[in-house]
Amino acid sequence: MKLLVNISSIGARPTGLGVYALRCARAVSSALQAEIVAASGVAGLEDVVLRAPASCALGAGRSAAIRRWAWSKRQRHSPERLVYSPTHHAFGRRGDQVLTIHDLIPLRFPKQHPTQHLYFRFGLAAELARAPALFTVSETSRQDIHEHYRYPLERIFVVPNGVDRQV
Secondary structure, eight states: OEHHHHHTTSSSSTTTHHHHHHHHHHHHHHHHHOOEETTTOOOOOEEEEEEEEEGSSHHHHHHHHHHHHHHHHHHOOOOTTEEESSSSSSOOOOOOEEEEEEOOHHHOTTTTHHHHHHIIIIIIHHHOOOOOOOOEEHHHHHHHHHHOOOOOOOEEEEHHHHHHHOO
């Protein structure tokens, strides 16, 4: 089975979660010969097989999240591919995806994250119904995800964030 790494939401000038996702994509791509879905304008990546429009990336305006969701749902990928997303953004309509949920902050603070709140409340819940497994960064987040979404604990894996000593 081939692996497809989805970082289509990451903009050209990433910070925080975006830097994490880029580094995950690079590491997974080189170690497992995975292919990458990335946003236009993201440089320094090999094995990019599909570019999302720059208008869909984080930092592309208030409606970028809606454009990203619509673009992603129109995409198809081979059934022999497992999709890994180092973020909570799913790719396409298939259920063979492993997502990473770092925390549930958009659910706790809806006024600060109104678009993400809607996605976490409605869109992400639908994606989780199809996902065979999830990664998260802490036992606390694992418990929160289980309690909020009723996602099975045995399919939520804690993978703590690491430190890149070369930076």
